[in-house]
Amino acid sequence: MPLSATRSKHRFTVELPVNASPKILYPYLASASGLSQWYCQDVRIDEDHRYNFIWDNQPHFAEMSSHRTNRSVRFVFLDQHKRPIVDANYLDFSIEESQLTQEVYLRVIDYSEETDDSELQDMWEGLILKLRELVGG
Template sequence: MEKVKYELEIPIHASPNMLYQYISSPSNLQEWFADKVNARGKIFTFVWDGSEEQAELITKRAEEKVRFKWLESEDDESFFEIKIEVDALTKDVSLIVTDFAEVEDEVESAKQLWENQIDELKHTIGA
């Protein structure tokens, strides 16, 4: 089944350097994204409410973005990516999240989940 790709942009008042630490390191991801995060090489294990999900880190560009591929969805093109974007004129910083939902009906709730996670990140870093 074809998954539905979606993207959301969330402004955030923080330096790209600091943000990058929070989207790329297991210990910092654990502070806002999941209850527990472990990494062994390129394989990250995320734990939410006792449930484990594994993803491979497929792209990592310093101060720019990280992209993960869930191991359970290896037979499709889906991934999730968190990209740091800085407006050339205003220097405003935003996080661009790209992810996939199983069906069209899940896109809005998935976006809401990401917004809640990013709110948690903002709270964690005081942005």
């Protein structure tokens, strides 16, 4: 989750199976309504197409910096004035599909100040469990 840009950053990656097709999964990763169902308290999009992720009633602004429909999406977090930050926190979701087994995996890269890997692992496993329940996987 985003914090100030003053502390050193940590790149955490987790990849977990999700039994849902990329077409079903992608809207939960790339749309405000989809994200607000499993990822945080609420997500809103402002008039400048910036995302406002709300945790504990606190706003955290981000821009969707890249996306490939049904494949991946990246959100780069902004400062409280909605301006870019040097070495900004980001969140990257990638949908991976095994050609051999046809299994679908969600890979998450969480780049932030949070350095406790076991805490991050638990948090993301919980979030993805919630997501799996939504998509039927």
